Amino acid sequence: MDADRRTFLRVLTGAGIAAALGAPDPASADVASLPGYPNQFGVLVDTTVCIGCRRCEWACKEWNKLPNQRPLKEYEKDQNVFLQRRRTHADTFTVVNRFENPLDRSKPIYVKKQCMHCYEPGCASSCFVKAFTKQPVGAVTYDASLCVGCRYCMAACPFDIPAYEYDNAFTPQVTKCTFCFDRIAKEGGVPACVGICPVETMTFGRRTDLIDLAHKKIRDNPGRYVNHVYGEREVGGTSWMYLSAVPFNMIGFRTDLGSVPIPTMSKPFLSLVSPVFIVIPALCMGLYSFKKRRDRLAEEDVKKALERKEGK
Amino acid sequence: MMDATVSTTASGPTWIQDKLFLGMTFKDYRRSNYTIFNAVVVLILAVGIPVIIYRLAYGLGPSTNLSDNNPWGIWIGFDMLCGVALAAGGFVIGTAVHLMGMKEYGFLFRPAVLTGFLGYLFAIIALTFDLGRYYRLPYPMVVSWGVSSVLFLVAWHVALYLTCQFVEWCPAIWEWLNLTRLRRIFIKATLGATIFGVCLSMLHQSALGSIFLLMPEKLHPLWYSEYIPLWFFMSAVIGGLAMTIIESMASHRIFSHQVKNHDPDHLDRVTLGLGKATSVALFAYFFMKVIGLAHGNNWHYLDTGYGYWYLVEVIGFVFIPAMALMYAIQNNRVRMVRGWAIVAALGIVLNRLNHSIIAFNWHLSWQDRYVPHWMEVVLTITVVTIGVLTFRWIMNRMPILYDHPDFEPEKH
Numbered sequence: 001m002d003a004d005r006r007t008f009l010r011v012l013t014g015a016g017i018a019a020a021l022g023a024p025d026p027a028s029a030d031v032a033s034l035p036g037y038p039n040q041f042g043v044l045v046d047t048t049v050c051i052g053c054r055r056c057e058w059a060c061k062e063w064n065k066l067p068n069q070r071p072l073k074e075y076e077k078d079q080n081v082f083l084q085r086r087r088t089h090a091d092t093f094t095v096v097n098r099f100e101n102p103l104d105r106s107k108p109i110y111v112k113k114q115c116m117h118c119y120e121p122g123c124a125s126s127c128f129v130k131a132f133t134k135q136p137v138g139a140v141t142y143d144a145s146l147c148v149g150c151r152y153c154m155a156a157c158p159f160d161i162p163a164y165e166y167d168n169a170f171t172p173q174v175t176k177c178t179f180c181f182d183r184i185a186k187e188g189g190v191p192a193c194v195g196i197c198p199v200e201t202m203t204f205g206r207r208t209d210l211i212d213l214a215h216k217k218i219r220d221n222p223g224r225y226v227n228h229v230y231g232e233r234e235v236g237g238t239s240w241m242y243l244s245a246v247p248f249n250m251i252g253f254r255t256d257l258g259s260v261p262i263p264t265m266s267k268p269f270l271s272l273v274s275p276v277f278i279v280i281p282a283l284c285m286g287l288y289s290f291k292k293r294r295d296r297l298a299e300e301d302v303k304k305a306l307e308r309k310e311g312k
Numbered sequence: 313m314m315d316a317t318v319s320t321t322a323s324g325p326t327w328i329q330d331k332l333f334l335g336m337t338f339k340d341y342r343r344s345n346y347t348i349f350n351a352v353v354v355l356i357l358a359v360g361i362p363v364i365i366y367r368l369a370y371g372l373g374p375s376t377n378l379s380d381n382n383p384w385g386i387w388i389g390f391d392m393l394c395g396v397a398l399a400a401g402g403f404v405i406g407t408a409v410h411l412m413g414m415k416e417y418g419f420l421f422r423p424a425v426l427t428g429f430l431g432y433l434f435a436i437i438a439l440t441f442d443l444g445r446y447y448r449l450p451y452p453m454v455v456s457w458g459v460s461s462v463l464f465l466v467a468w469h470v471a472l473y474l475t476c477q478f479v480e481w482c483p484a485i486w487e488w489l490n491l492t493r494l495r496r497i498f499i500k501a502t503l504g505a506t507i508f509g510v511c512l513s514m515l516h517q518s519a520l521g522s523i524f525l526l527m528p529e530k531l532h533p534l535w536y537s538e539y540i541p542l543w544f545f546m547s548a549v550i551g552g553l554a555m556t557i558i559e560s561m562a563s564h565r566i567f568s569h570q571v572k573n574h575d576p577d578h579l580d581r582v583t584l585g586l587g588k589a590t591s592v593a594l595f596a597y598f599f600m601k602v603i604g605l606a607h608g609n610n611w612h613y614l615d616t617g618y619g620y621w622y623l624v625e626v627i628g629f630v631f632i633p634a635m636a637l638m639y640a641i642q643n644n645r646v647r648m649v650r651g652w653a654i655v656a657a658l659g660i661v662l663n664r665l666n667h668s669i670i671a672f673n674w675h676l677s678w679q680d681r682y683v684p685h686w687m688e689v690v691l692t693i694t695v696v697t698i699g700v701l702t703f704r705w706i707m708n709r710m711p712i713l714y715d716h717p718d719f720e721p722e723k724h
Contacts, residue, residue: 088380125526127461128452128458128464128466129452129458130456130461146456147444148444148449148452149445149448150443150444151384151444152383152461152523154380154383155383155384155527158529158530160380164372164378164380166373166379167371169368169369171445172371254675262526263460265525266522266526268538269518270460270462272515273465273515276515280510280514281507287412291413295413
């Protein structure tokens with residue numbers, strides 16, 4: 001089984017890399033015309049499994065060399081962090097939050113939060129220097145060498161994920177989960193958080209397969225899950241998806257996001273640009289020529305009147 | 313400084329005295345600057361300039377209340393959004409004068425363009441303090457094009473429009489410097505710049521609102537709508553008209569000595585005309601807001617806290633000013649027009665703050681919401697003060713309110 005999975009993953013990754021090399025240069029692919037990457041990877045998070053050990057937080061900081069790292073043991077011990085609902089931060093790409101379980105109070109629900117890696121990311125369509133790229137393997141990556149620091153991406157993210165290095169005076173960056181792009185782009189690589197999870201809360205694989213897996217889990221375990229795969233359709237679909245035993249709004253997810261991708265919201269407006277530049281100058285010139293004609297007629301009238309006066 | 317007249321004395325002051333010190337010797341000029349107004353300015357700058365340096369040296373963290381949840385504060389919501397909306401006078405008056413041939417309003421063109429130009433310039437200056445890496449400001453132009461972003465459109469259009477307004481303002485500079493040939497070239501360019509400016513203004517004024525189109529889940533439904541572009545454009549027209557009324561009132565009072573044949577009746581007549589246009593624009597805007605409300609079927613939100621606040625904005629600062637202005641025009645009450653123009657302009661400020669701060673992130677709990685840091689407020693006041701200083705400096709030197717005696721007046 002395990003060997004099977006590994007070859008399966010290898011084939012998948014191979015396909016991903018082939019897509020990366022063979023497909024049109026991803027850097028030049030416009031967000032507005034994303035072809036969609038059928039072989040992109042995803043992660044399915046089963047919140048009914050998570051035990052809240054926060055090893056994923058540790059592994060994330062470790063791999064991404066983030067500041068304020070602490071020993072792994074402290075992560076497992078420290079229960080106080082759960083007293084507050086936390087979000088991603090400049091030094092933290094992922095956080096685990098605890099929610100009360102209405103079905104069984106003795107078993108709280110732990111939910112890992114990180115970038116959802118949208119199919120059509122709002123951050124990418126908001127960025128005026130194209131610092132964000134939806135990679136063919138599924139990761140939404142950020143290029144700090146282009147970033148001007150306008151922070152529109154933070155405002156445009158429906159999941160409130162990107163954070164900012166506000167305390168860096170000269171070279172602040174937007175920070176967010178990279179989907180361990182450097183790992184998953186390599187054959188057989190999985191994200192650091194997925195790799196360390198002791199209870200297999202997260203499953204890494206091809207997104208299409210994960211959707212099948214998610215629905216199979218729901219079907220095969222009646223009563224265990226609500227019939228909703230969060231991220232399958234939200235804002236057009238995300239690479240990271242979640243299963244839950246309770247409605248998603250009870251464990252910190254927004255269920256009012258709809259299924260329309262965020263970039264679609266501004267497309268009708270952007271398509272107005274060329275019509276305005278065609279129609280308005282024409283209208284203006286029309287107005288101007290009317291004005292000219294009016295001025296000329298008025299001048300002629302004055303001239304005629306003067307001539308008549310002199311003629312008398 | 314205010315009392316000084318622009319005149320060249322027979323004894324022949326040097327070029328510097330003539331152009332920079334208003335024809336006075338440096339000593340006299342310095343003495344003429346000891347005024348109460350300038351004392352206040354010095355006080356503001358004495359606090360404000362260290363704040364600016366602090367922001368640049370220590371970053372956004374210590375100098376602002378911005379956070380991961382609230383990436384934008386008053387530097388965007390007030391300085392940028394209000395600054396640009398209230399600087400729309402340049403394009404509104406340009407359209408009326410140069411394209412529609414409303415000659416009566418011709419004398420408003422230069423002050424309106426100057427106000428517009430400075431409004432945009434200082435909005436951009438304030439924006440640079442907000443940008444994390446302000447030294448990369450030209451990146452969207454020269455390094456990487458994010459064409460799918462509304463902000464990309466805003467960046468380009470604001471930059472191009474700033475150029476347009478500069479071209480429109482240039483004849484005044486060349487007259488000041490006695491450069492006849494340059495002036496002739498630039499006067500010819502005015503029409504082109506005006507038409508280009510109309511296109512650019514229509515798009516970037518509405519684009520500033522369209523920025524929020526990407527945030528349906530963060531902006532309160534009473535303010536979020538697919539009509540945002542239309543609302544922002546229409547309200548910018550209102551802002552431009554109202555500011556022209558306010559600015560012409562203020563400058564004809566403060567700089568009245570510059571206008572030789574000042575005809576208060578003419579200014580009153582024009583103010584009534586502008587008031588009428590403002591009233592019409594306010595009514596149009598009010599109906600657009602109602603249509604947006606009906607289209608989104610958001611009536612049920614009206615009976616909530618945000619709903620009452622929305623009604624304060626839409627009834628108190630749009631509908632009532634529209635009615636009041638109409639009444640004032642029909643009864644020839646110029647002072648009333650001026651007063652309600654101020655209310656209308658405040659309404660635009662309120663609207664922009666609602667979109668960017670007050671109704672933004674409404675789903676968050678109160679402790680996660682944004683309240684500006686005192687340094688953000690001080691920096692904003694400082695930038696506005698420097699803007700006013702620049703405006704005064706130019707008004708005292710260049711032929712903005714009057715026709716330069718050595719040049720044939722511009723044909724409108």
